[in-house]
Amino acid sequence: MNVYDEAHNLARAIKESGEFLEFDKMRKEIEKDEEASKMIGELQALQIELQTAQMRGEQPDPNTMSRLQSLSAMLTTKPVAARFVQAQGAFTVMMNDVFQIIGEAVGLQ
Numbered sequence: 001m002n003v004y005d006e007a008h009n010l011a012r013a014i015k016e017s018g019e020f021l022e023f024d025k026m027r028k029e030i031e032k033d034e035e036a037s038k039m040i041g042e043l044q045a046l047q048i049e050l051q052t053a054q055m056r057g058e059q060p061d062p063n064t065m066s067r068l069q070s071l072s073a074m075l076t077t078k079p080v081a082a083r084f085v086q087a088q089g090a091f092t093v094m095m096n097d098v099f100q101i102i103g104e105a106v107g108l109q
Contacts, residue, residue, distance in 0.1 A: 014098070023091040026084040036081040043071045043085075 014020055030037050046068045050060050075081040 010098070014095075017094065019087075019091045019094045023087040026080070026087040029080050030084045033078070033080055036075070036078050036084075039071055039075055039078075040081060040084060043068065043075065046071065 030040060046064055049064055050068065053060055075085060
């Protein structure tokens with residue numbers, strides 16, 4: 001068994017998965033909506049900021065939390081944005097599962 005061939009097979013399986021296909025479709029849709037795209041970008045930046053603070057052991061900034069909640073609420077009112085966030089979440093869960101499976105197989109937990 002060639003590891004590189006199997007990696008290419010895994011990449012192909014991921015690209016053909018329902019999770020990726022829906023995420024890719026919604027990513028293209030969200031790119032057509034400049035306002036929603038901008039809001040998604042800001043939401044992702046805020047999420048990274050919060051995760052970084054948490055990794056440092058810091059308390060989240062209340063203004064950042066408030067903005068994150070506000071953006072999340074606004075995005076749920078835009079169907080294309082809500083579907084994008086849902087599709088992105090499902091794809092992320094699948095990828096995390098794949099990484100976990102590989103990590104466990106080689107003893108990197």
